[in-house]
Every structure is written in structure tokens, then in C-alpha cells.
Amino acid sequence: MKTVSMIKKNKLLVLVALAYVVVLTISPEKAMSSVENSLYYLIEMLQVLPVIFLLTVVLESLVPKEVIMRGFGEKSGFKGNLLALLLGSISAGPIYAAFPISKTLLGKGASISNIVIILSTWAVVKVPMLANEAKFLGVNFMVIRWVLTVIAIFAMAYITGKFIKKKDLPADANKHMTLEIRADYCIGCGLCVKMLPEYYEMNNNKAVVCRSPDPKEALDLVKESIIKCPSQAIVFSEEEKAS
């Protein structure tokens, strides 16, 4: 059971490892050069991720929610968009480094449009990269591409903001989750305990919840157990934490 949930949690890693095994058996050379190619990115990750970690910590502990709401929230308007553009542009590292920062900002009330701007500019607009582009393709080329890209990013932010609402995003740590089993409904079949021994256990022939769910790791699993329960005894609710 434990290995299954481990594999489920690290699905992508398992898939990539399998791909490497396949390539290794067919052509060891290709596998070796793939590892070599990855090294550059591995070093980049080691340089950037610790900084991202510290920055999310600082954002969380030093910056009050109201400041983020005012700066990047739904009502921040065009000024908020410009601020997001600036934040994305002075960033370091690849796009996945923007994910933790964006998540923290979202949790503190930033709007979806501004998150799109931060993610996109983080990926595309980087000062060292602009210099590089000007060097190889000319200043004209670089400036025009930059202007068009910024316009495109603003348009995308606007469209995505219209399309996607906060409820479309996965539940995050801001939500308070409660999971319980109604004892008078539970028939003691033990199905949930078999499915998720980390969360349920048997007590006097009735299943009880022994741990509150971690929204990121087990939400899907918990929801599955709710559907599977034959007597629909498991209740799950989430509400916005007042903070």
C-alpha cells in the first residue's frame, strides 16, 4: 500500500526513470548523453531553488496579506499588472522556480491575471537573456520581440482572468479541511482503512479518522475513499481559513 502511494505521488519521476531504463537497454550511449545534458539544468536548479525557498518564506512571514492584495489583487488594475511584469522580469531561474512564488502570492490574494503575467514574464523576459538576444539577432529584433511579447502577455492575462476563476485552482493550504466518519452510518466494512491506512483506522468495528488530510498530497485519494464508501459515511468539507 505504501509503495503504491509513493509511486502515485512521484508519478512523473517514476515514468522518467522507466524511460531511462528503456533507453539504457537500447542505447547506453544515448542514456549517458541524456544524463550529461541534464547536468546543466541540475546545477541551475541547485543554484536557484534554495533562493526560491527563502523568498517564499520571506513573502509568507514578512509581507502582510493586505499588501499583496493591494499590489496584485483583483482590484489592483493596470498598476498591479505592471508590478507583476516588473516582478517577473527581475526574476532568476527557469519557469518552475516561479511556481512556488506564484502559489504563495495566490494564497495571499493575488489575482489570476497577475499570476499569469508573473509566470510568463518569469519564463520569457530576463535581462541577461535580452542582452544575449541583442548580441546575436540585433537590437531591433530584440526590442520588437520584447514589445510584442509584453503585449501578448497582457492579452493572455486578461483572457485567462476572464476564463479561470479561483475555484478552478486546486485547493491549497489556505483552506481548512475537515474529514470525519459518521459513526451511525459506518457499517464497519473496513474498505477505507484498506484504501488509506494512513488516514483511517478501525476502532470497535467502526472506522475512524486518525489524521487530518494534507490538502496537497492526499486530496484525490481521500475523495476516492469518500466515493467508494458503501454507506456514504465519510464526510469531507473545506472552508476558507479566516486569517
Added chain:
Amino acid sequence: MDIFTIVFWVVAIVLTIVSLLRNKKKTFAAMKKSKGMMGNMLSDIVAIIFLIGLVLTFIPPETIKSVLGSANTLMSTVVSALVGSITLIPAFVAFPLVGSLVDAGASIIPGVAFLTTLTMVGVVTFPLEKKEFGAKFALTRNVLSFGFAIIIALTMGVIL
């Protein structure tokens, strides 16, 4: 490490110290929360990195060059945008590559499409983006980025 990354390190460390001095308890609570969030992403990030290595081996820069330089501009623009979406080659490789093609007389449209999707659309990072922001968000952002990359490329073809 480039100067930007170094500045980032310095800023992050200084701010962390400020945060610790101000409120130790709150800072540690924030660290715990961030550790949980990033710990969840870490296995995917490592997977993505090794996936990039694999993709680079099977779609090397030489192949990309032949796609970008092909005669049929419309076809090669779409294919270049697709290749840019899948691969993630470093910028210091991508710019000289496109530059040498343009110098050799190839159309700039496929090159721009490639450069733009290279950074804006992430097929490889899609699973992680989906997990963290939801399928609808990730799909909308990536599809829009792809479409706009083609528009940017065509516009640049007209202007330049």
C-alpha cells in the same frame, strides 16, 4: 552563477535574517509551510530535469536547425513552435542558433516562433503546472502562449 542569481541570493538571505529577527516563530512556521509546498514539487522538478536531458538527446540542436531552416515557411513555423514547446534548450544556445540561420538567409518567422514557445510554452513542465495550478489554468496558459507565439512570429515577419 550570473549576477542576477547572485543578487537574488543576497536579497533572499538578508530578508530571511530580517524576518528571523522580527518574528522567529512566524518565520519558522513559514519555513515549514514552504518546505511542505516545495517538497511536494521537488520530485517533479528532478523528473523534469532528467526529462529535458532525454528530449535534448533525441531532438539535438542540429535537428532543430534543419526544422527552422526548411523552405516551407508556414509549415516550418508551426513545427518550430511545436519543437520550441517540447524542448527547453538554454538561451545561450538558442540565440546563436537562430542568429546563424537568419544570417544564412532563412526566414525569421520560424525562428521567432521557436524562441517564443521555447520559454513560454512548457510541455515538459506541464504536469507540474497542472498539479499546482489545476488543469484548466495550465491548459489555458499554454495554449494561449502557443497561439500568441505564432502571432508574434507572423507580426515580426511583417515588421522586419
